[in-house]
Amino acid sequence: MADERIPTVVADGVHVTYKVHGAKGGKGSATSALSRIVSRRPAVGVREVHAVKGVSFVAYRGEAIGLIGSNGSGKSTLLRAVAGLQVPSAGHIHTAGQPSLLGVNAALMNDLTGERNVVLGGLAMGMSRREVKDVYDDIVDFSGINEKGDFISLPMRTYSSGMGARLRFSIAAAKNHDVLLIDEALSTGDARFQARSKERINELRKEAGTVFLVSHSNRAIRETCGRALWLEAGTLRMDGPADEVVDAYERFTAAKPKPKPAATK
């Protein structure tokens, strides 16, 4: 790595809290709701969840950073905050360019054909019609959907879950991002496709900048990432070379097969 290390994401004491409606607590009956409205007390059904508690780190161009931690430790929330989709309640996140979450899934519609979903997904990620046209063939080839016949012209609801996941990853990875955030993408698809995805992530890292990867697969983190952040119950427990952090995390999970219930959802 060059001496000049250019930061792409600076997280400065980030706290994220969000409100959950319909959380249990108090009576959920209509009369109690009415009395709440009349007395203007805050709804008991609304609960604040403090998902990320004061996390600071600096990510540099060319890094692939794995985020590990048990379920509900705040990994996905932190990722959304970096993407700017969740505003921190305290602290700041500074970024170079626009970080994008590899989450094109939400834009796709199961009732439409694969073809139309490729176009829709590309446009949803902010590509122009022209750009979508240019990368269309690459996306279809990369996904390997058409290896067993012409599946791309069938509605996505007819795909197997693996095929759907492959197409989604292919669409999402078609764009070059300044900062790419990936949430559990590598656990899908067969071995061959997983190898290809890893390759593509390395490419993206070289071309673009920084890749964040959330995964429960320690192997994927070791193989893809150079650095890892370990979150536990919303706080950053460890930040360092991926191998060291994953080793420590593995020792932690082996010693405590059932860690204390996380405070987050």
Added chain:
Amino acid sequence: MKPPFTSKATPVSQTIAPTHATPPTPGNETDLAALAARYGLSVSGARPTLPQYVGRLWSRRHFITTFATAKLTAQYSQAKLGQIWQIMTPLLNAIVYFFIFGVLLGTKKNIPDYVPFLVTGVFIWTYTSSSVTAGTRAISSNQGLVRALHFPRASLPLSLVLQQLQQLFFSICALVIILVAFGQYPRFHWVLAIPALACQSMFCAGISLIMARLGAKTPDIAQLMPFIIRVWMYTSGVMWSVEKLASGHEGIPDWVVMALRCQPGAVYIDMMRYALIDSFHASQIPPHAWALTLGWGVLFFVGGFIYFWRAEESYGRG
């Protein structure tokens, strides 16, 4: 294959023993902010200015149109008759309303050309009401999209209104068939339908943006809307003429009748009837009708857009 780089010493590197229970202290805040400023990093998740916002929305126009068409197509993709339903649904609606209001309740007695009158009313009203309904759920039912991707959130309500407009075009095809079948032949006066529809579309986009913000903040509104819309429908003269109905009842003040006729729900219906139906005369539309048509459209579009934009950064949280 491990990427060929190491990052042993990052400024905030806190390699704490895993058994160490205390959370790491956050890095020196001023240092981090200064580092970010030195490299010109921007704070993530801040609201863009209004001109920036309009610019971003414009660059997403293809997404808006594609999303609208995709939704429209997906709607009937599981039905055996497929896209034929686009035109069958409004026709069936018109038949049901005709049976109830025209035949059973006898509303048609004092209205000439009742079928064209009714069908125009139903179709134009459907555009307004479904824009309101779609707007209310625009953010809340696309929570996944809002949480995963970056785009100007106004794309969603606007796209859904565009979907309603596309649906209206199918309805208008059905409407033309009905008009001709009941002796209303195409004439030059029909051109007036175009500015009327354009103004209505502005109104629909505006109200959909307003409802989108309200519905995102208070999901309960989605439960309330069907009732409000029904009241609004009965007071907008969809199946009858408000004027003629009121004249049959003593004690309704004139200003109430005038207000009902001048509110946007009724104005757009009557303008369309005025454009398309021979026997619907200029005397039946409220005074200054074109000013109202344009005024409601511009007022709601501009007001709704600014109102929606002011909460842009808050959509999709919590």
